[in-house]
Amino acid sequence: MKHRYATVLLAGALLLGGCGTAKQAQPAQVTAAEAVVQAEGAHNATDVMYLQMMVAHHQQGLDMVRLAERKATRAEIRTLAQAIDVTQADEVKLMTGWLQQWSAPATVDHAPSAHADHGGLPATGDEEIAALKQAKGAAFETAFLNLFVAHQHNAVEMAQLETTKGSNAEAKAFAERVRASRADQIKQMLQLMNS
Numbered sequence: 001m002k003h004r005y006a007t008v009l010l011a012g013a014l015l016l017g018g019c020g021t022a023k024q025a026q027p028a029q030v031t032a033a034e035a036v037v038q039a040e041g042a043h044n045a046t047d048v049m050y051l052q053m054m055v056a057h058h059q060q061g062l063d064m065v066r067l068a069e070r071k072a073t074r075a076e077i078r079t080l081a082q083a084i085d086v087t088q089a090d091e092v093k094l095m096t097g098w099l100q101q102w103s104a105p106a107t108v109d110h111a112p113s114a115h116a117d118h119g120g121l122p123a124t125g126d127e128e129i130a131a132l133k134q135a136k137g138a139a140f141e142t143a144f145l146n147l148f149v150a151h152q153h154n155a156v157e158m159a160q161l162e163t164t165k166g167s168n169a170e171a172k173a174f175a176e177r178v179r180a181s182r183a184d185q186i187k188q189m190l191q192l193m194n195s
Contacts, residue, residue, distance in 0.1 A: 039098040043168035050162040050175065051095045052108040057158065058088045058095075060124055061151055064144065067132060071140045076192060084185065091178070098171065124151050145189050152182040152189075 039047075061084070068081035096106040128147055135143045155178060162175035 037094065037170060039101060039168050039170035041169060043102055043171065044166065046162060046165040047168040047171045048099065048102060048104045049108075050158060050166060051099050051171065052104070052106065053158055054155070054178070055092055055095050055099075055106050056108045057151075057155060058092045060129075061148070061155075062088055062092075063129065064124070064132065064148055064151065067140075068144050068148075071136070072144065073137055074141060074192075077141055077144070080185070080188065080192075087181070091174075094174070142193070145193050149186050149189050149193075152185050155179075155182045156186070 065081040065084045065088070069078055069085065072078045072081065099106045124147060132140070132143050132147060159175040159179035159182070163172050163179070166172045166175065
């Protein structure tokens with residue numbers, strides 16, 4: 001428990017350290033996902049599908065932010081990437097724990113038809129990730145910010161679906177926290193694009 005609390009504090013410190021002046025973007029909200037939280041009570045197919053889709057989405061996001069941690073030249077972008085890394089890695093543990101609790105697989109069927117009722121499975125294409133890996137300097141930062149804004153917008157859309165069609169109270173509350181934190185991250189990245 002102390003380790004998780006320290007991890008969340010570190011994420012907050014990383015974001016606050018990147019703030020600088022009041023003219024800069026405010027730090028993105030960090031979602032504190034505690035693995036000890038249980039998603040007890042009833043759940044439906046939307047809850048399961050949401051968590052499965054978000055695990056896949058988070059893993060792709062982690063690949064992107066870990067590139068930004070190494071390749072971004074601006075400290076603000078590296079700081080944001082580090083905070084997102086900590087948060088999303090913790091959220092993956094939380095979501096996979098809930099899926100395990102529900103005896104559901106953490107992997108998701110990537111066939112588009114399997115997700116038609118849930119708005120499809122948003123994913124950043126392999127070509128886009130490959131191009132991001134090749135980009136350097138300012139071109140990398142521009143590509144990363146553009147790609148990650150779209151990526152986090154997908155997270156907001158999936159969270160909205162869960163809050164309206166899910167039934168598990170913990171999963172819905174988690175989705176609402178994800179929606180709010182990703183909306184904040186998008187605002188911060190849009191400001192970084194224009195600075």
